[in-house]
Amino acid sequence: xxxxxTAGPPGSLRLALPAAAPAVxxxxxxxxxxxxxxxxxxxxLEKCPERQKKGEFxxxxxxxxxxxxKTTVTQSVKDALGAVLLRSPPACISQWRTIFDEExxxxxxxxxxxxxxxxxxxxxxxxxxxxxxxDRYWHSTAAYTIATETDGNIQNLPPDDxxxxxxxxxxxxxxxxxxxxxxxxxRTRRLEGRGxxxxxxxxxxxxxxxxxxxxxxxxxxxxxxxxxEVDASPSKEEVFxxxxxxxxxxxxx
Ligand SMILES: Nc1ncnc2c1ncn2[C@@H]1O[C@H](COP(=O)(O)OP(=O)(O)OP(=O)(O)O)[C@@H](O)[C@H]1O
Ligand SMILES: Nc1ccn([C@H]2C[C@H](O)[C@@H](COP(=O)(O)O)O2)c(=O)n1
Numbered sequence: 001x002x003x004x005x006t007a008g009p010p011g012s013l014r015l016a017l018p019a020a021a022p023a024v025x026x027x028x029x030x031x032x033x034x035x036x037x038x039x040x041x042x043x044x045l046e047k048c049p050e051r052q053k054k055g056e057f058x059x060x061x062x063x064x065x066x067x068x069x070k071t072t073v074t075q076s077v078k079d080a081l082g083a084v085l086l087r088s089p090p091a092c093i094s095q096w097r098t099i100f101d102e103e104x105x106x107x108x109x110x111x112x113x114x115x116x117x118x119x120x121x122x123x124x125x126x127x128x129x130x131x132x133x134x135d136r137y138w139h140s141t142a143a144y145t146i147a148t149e150t151d152g153n154i155q156n157l158p159p160d161d162x163x164x165x166x167x168x169x170x171x172x173x174x175x176x177x178x179x180x181x182x183x184x185x186x187r188t189r190r191l192e193g194r195g196x197x198x199x200x201x202x203x204x205x206x207x208x209x210x211x212x213x214x215x216x217x218x219x220x221x222x223x224x225x226x227x228x229e230v231d232a233s234p235s236k237e238e239v240f241x242x243x244x245x246x247x248x249x250x251x252x253x
């Protein structure tokens with residue numbers, strides 16, 4: 001891992017974050033002999049049309065650190081809008097997630113990037129029928145990769161206008177991206193309240209406030225589409241009301 005990247009993003013970050021679908025496919029192809037599941041993901045990806053077109057209904061993505069309330073609020077919004085709720089990585093590949101989570105960063109993130117492109121075809125189809133709510137998409141892949149491949153405080157992140165913060169040109173864009181944020185103390189309370197077994201990364205997030213800040217700052221630097229930040233500290237009912245209003249204001253509903 002690189003120690004500092006004040007002079008621009010490290011090569012390891014460029015390598016870890018595939019900029020478009022061909023790079024994702026190449027990465028999976030390279031490791032398919034050793035990891036048969038990479039071949040299986042590739043097969044699914046290759047069946048997806050290359051350029052996905054959104055339907056006439058709005059597509060709203062929810063992003064944020066774990067335990068900021070994405071699952072809770074996406075479920076309520078889905079029910080209120082009669083929307084389709086999709087998650088990344090999509091169900092058709094999520095059974096292989098634990099395998100890729102043990103792999104080095106470039107392979108791990110190629111799995112999540114592939115998930116985004118597969119999800120795009122699900123979004124394209126669903127958005128012809130109803131509004132679509134998405135729990136994590138490209139911004140998660142980018143923000144976690146950037147935070148993992150840099151070190152120290154946020155001054156070490158690539159500069160604001162760097163290409164790593166740009167949306168891939170060949171990936172279907174959502175209409176609105178809402179970034180849920182809560183204070184570290186509230187997040188810890190929610191994680192404890194949830195009482196689930198924590199993943200290695202969640203444990204690291206708890207232990208490493210710099211890592212957490214690099215993820216949030218990377219989310220904030222994403223452009224076209226940028227994330228609209230929502231204070232998710234209030235009660236579930238209040239967060240739901242705020243989010244619903246933002247969606248109604250922004251999308252034709
Ligand atoms: N506004 C809120 N106020 C208090 N508790 C909340 C609020 N929203 C969610 N919670 C609780 O916080 C915990 C984490 O919420 P949730 O599972 O929705 O987060 P998440 O962002 O989907 O997490 P992950 O990314 O790890 O799946 C849950 O126990 C949930 O009931
Ligand atoms: N589109 C996505 C979705 C998820 N990830 C990664 C980022 C974290 O490592 C982890 C968090 O997911 P959760 O535990 O909240 O299901 O998955 C990604 O890179 N891209």
